[in-house]
Amino acid sequence: MGMKIIGAGPLTTVQDRGRLGFMAMGFSPSGAMDDFSLSLANILAGNDEGEAVLEITMAGISAVFDGPAVIALTGADISPAIDGKPAAMNRALVVGEGSVFSSAFARGGCRSYLAVAGGLDLPLVLGSRSTNLKVGIGGLDGRKLQDGDYLPFRAPCSALPDMDRRVYEPPAAGPGPLVLHVVPGVQEDRFSPGGIRTFYTSVYTLSPDSDRMGIRFTGPPVESKRGTDIVSDGIAAGAVQIPNSGQPLVLMRDRQTIGGYAKIGTVAGADLAFLAQLFPGMPVRFKRISLRRAEGMYFRRLKELRGLKKKIGG
Incomplete structure (x- = not known):
């Protein structure tokens, strides 16, 4: 069970907390640029905070799910929709079998994070699933996602307890630089x-x-x-x-x-x-x-x- 990418956007990669402990060997840690939003998405989706997610940059993605799943989106608002109906940021969402997830250009930020309950079934490379684009390791074949890619789920589920409480209210941004x-x-x-x-x-x-x-x-x-x-x-x-x-x-x-x-x-x-x-x-x-x-x-x-x-x- 998983999701097939219909539209990958300009730069969508798999990221987690990063590839820690290997800088002495010349490996950058990689990982989510906004680690708070990474943790937040995973908490809402019932995962460990460092679970791998999709980091979506500047513009949204679209994907079709071949089974029921629970997802959560955090970070920049990409106007998510499920089967054409507007969905909410910063809360757990149920996606049905055959449902199409879509999103738009980012607002109020640059990067968004999509977590799937149960995590992505991708191999660990040096202890991390994070994509390092310069070296070409981690994530899906060490590259950004492309149209037609398929991402399997490791332990998918169709519902989580306390769904109505899996909501985060972000503080309003202050004025000025x-x-x-x-x-x-x-x-x-x-x-x-x-x-x-x-x-x-x-x-x-x-x-x-x-x-x-x-x-x-x-x-x-x-x-x-x-x-x-x-x-x-x-x-x-x-x-x-x-x-x-x-x-x-x-x-x-x-x-x-x-x-x-x-x-x-x-x-x-x-x-x-x-x-x-x-x-x-x-x-x-x-x-x-x-x-x-x-x-x-x-x-x-x-x-x-x-x-x-x-x-x-x-």
Whole structure:
């Protein structure tokens, strides 16, 4: 039992929590760009939070189900419909045998996540089902989905307990540019006081030249003291590299494992999900915070997920 992809959209891949523990061997972790929405979709669908889902970028997909299933959609609103009837985001939905799921262009974000109760029956590669497009491993043959692909379900089910409680109410987005909280890094001393001030007081715009590897920004250049070339070292998720152009680059899930540009800091992990939902042209600001505050932000996000699990009896 599974679903056949009718329309795959411009970039739909299989992603889970990522391929962890292999960066020393040169493997990027991959995984969902918006890990909060990944966890949320899986909780609503009754799965483990790290189960593999479909990450749908910019535009929706369509698929036909050859058996009954329970699904959940989170992240950007892609106006889902089942057999032509509008369906809801952020809640568990029943799909019947022969039903057609369809969706449209993303609104209010860039990436959506579709979880199927019971998970996708795809092989683990180095402990993960995540697609790494650059290496060509994981997911379905290491590539983005195409029209006609078939995705089997591992343990499908036609209903879950407490379906009426499997609902999440997302908070309303605040006005103005997104604020990305940054923990200063050990290479901050590579930048002039004026450059650091520019970084934290300017508005930057997300560049179209962005992908799952890194999110690029354009705006006032960040001045360094003697250039930003360094001996290559390890790259953490959210690391903010400043190349010699002075334009910030935030490294994301498909990032390289080491890099040779100075890093002014690291975006707090709790903010990466928000960053993953930005369209090109959208503005951001960077705000300096302590490591302790970044940890507090992360634990508040975990508390929100735990609260949802408790609500639905998970």
